[in-house]
Amino acid sequence: MPALSSRLDRFEPSPISQLFDRATRKKSEGKTLWDFSTGEPDFDTPPHICLAGKNAIDAGDTRYTPVAGTVALKAAISRKFSRDNDLEFSPSQIVVGAGAKPLIAAAMQAVVGTGDEVILTTPCWPSHVGMIGLAGATPSRVPVNEKTAFKLNPELLSRAITPRTKLLILCSPSNPTGAVYSADELRALGEVLQAHPDIWVLSDDLYEHIIFDGRRFATLAQAAPGLSERILTVNGVSKSYAMTGWRIGFGGGPRRWIDGIGKIFTQSNGGPCSISQAAAIAALDGPQSFLADWTKIYQHRRDLALAGLKHAPGLECAVPEGAFYLMPNCAGVLGKTTPGGTRIKTSTDFSSYLFEHWGVVVIPGPGFDCDPYFRMSTATSEAVITAGTARIRDACKALT
Numbered sequence: 001m002p003a004l005s006s007r008l009d010r011f012e013p014s015p016i017s018q019l020f021d022r023a024t025r026k027k028s029e030g031k032t033l034w035d036f037s038t039g040e041p042d043f044d045t046p047p048h049i050c051l052a053g054k055n056a057i058d059a060g061d062t063r064y065t066p067v068a069g070t071v072a073l074k075a076a077i078s079r080k081f082s083r084d085n086d087l088e089f090s091p092s093q094i095v096v097g098a099g100a101k102p103l104i105a106a107a108m109q110a111v112v113g114t115g116d117e118v119i120l121t122t123p124c125w126p127s128h129v130g131m132i133g134l135a136g137a138t139p140s141r142v143p144v145n146e147k148t149a150f151k152l153n154p155e156l157l158s159r160a161i162t163p164r165t166k167l168l169i170l171c172s173p174s175n176p177t178g179a180v181y182s183a184d185e186l187r188a189l190g191e192v193l194q195a196h197p198d199i200w201v202l203s204d205d206l207y208e209h210i211i212f213d214g215r216r217f218a219t220l221a222q223a224a225p226g227l228s229e230r231i232l233t234v235n236g237v238s239k240s241y242a243m244t245g246w247r248i249g250f251g252g253g254p255r256r257w258i259d260g261i262g263k264i265f266t267q268s269n270g271g272p273c274s275i276s277q278a279a280a281i282a283a284l285d286g287p288q289s290f291l292a293d294w295t296k297i298y299q300h301r302r303d304l305a306l307a308g309l310k311h312a313p314g315l316e317c318a319v320p321e322g323a324f325y326l327m328p329n330c331a332g333v334l335g336k337t338t339p340g341g342t343r344i345k346t347s348t349d350f351s352s353y354l355f356e357h358w359g360v361v362v363i364p365g366p367g368f369d370c371d372p373y374f375r376m377s378t379a380t381s382e383a384v385i386t387a388g389t390a391r392i393r394d395a396c397k398a399l400t
């Protein structure tokens, strides 16, 4: 039998997709679940954006587009970066991908390879680690926790840098912790990077608009403009505009890096969907006021979920500053025993207990390279949050 490529051994399949499949199976068997696994907005794509997509079809806008995105979408992205982030990019400094995910994967492949190290904090978005492996490089994990507000700081960054460091990944607001870097915190990281001119930085800003308690969003290229020649600022319409299925992500950065990503796309993805690109223009150029309304709803759900978990014995939860995730620490339930007689040793055991006995779906920490935590998405209804957190509370109380 022919062998598969050794490349497949360099990374794990997405744990979130696996769990999604398991939960879908249960649901199809007629089981009620309180599902906190989904990493996508539960809002519908706004009608004016859908209409732009429909109009594109009617206008026959259904053919191949330039690989790095249409001229019109790149212009809209350039306006977005200028309006929201004080970043000025010419069209040749912008690349569009079929979602931010393939764009980030191509961005890594363009700058790192065998022998290179990529710094990222853990807990992290699992795909960042997977994509590092896929590019042939090695993740250099910097564990962060409640003590550092789940953020990298200059001291941790300095300690993590080695002669092999080629790339730093920042993700703010963070999936999965909800940590948000302030402009000052980014400037301080920028000062460290100033002394290391051979390190690229990828700033994953997908959750830019979901930011709580009156904080202002900042991104590294804006806070540390002196580094702009080596920062790729990645964003997209999936999370902010409830457009996960349309598959449009984009990046702005130095021409060399952008051209490298475009070159990879010429032999992999090709251009993104023409209809989705037309819809993304409507998203970026259209009314923006609903974003603040949605953020208010996400913040209310965060507060509801935190209140629901407050009296769950054994759980502690930091207050997320953005995104739509909670990352409760479940150290306090380890060593306890379920009513069925199983000893809980890890967050995976605890998550299985929640799933099997209480119908509550959360994602255990190892999926995010950490323990003993689990991730809950609050991109779901208030009814699910209230009932689901009550079940988690009861599940904790039932442990002995």
Ligand SMILES: Cc1ncc(COP(=O)(O)O)c(C=O)c1O
Residues within 6 Å of the ligand: 039, 098, 099, 100, 101, 102, 125, 171, 174, 175, 204, 206, 236, 237, 238, 239, 244, 247, 248, 249
């Ligand atoms: C931090 C982060 N970056 C990037 C992505 C990818 O987004 P897209 O839907 O545009 O591929 C996700 C999706 O979950 C994410 O959480």
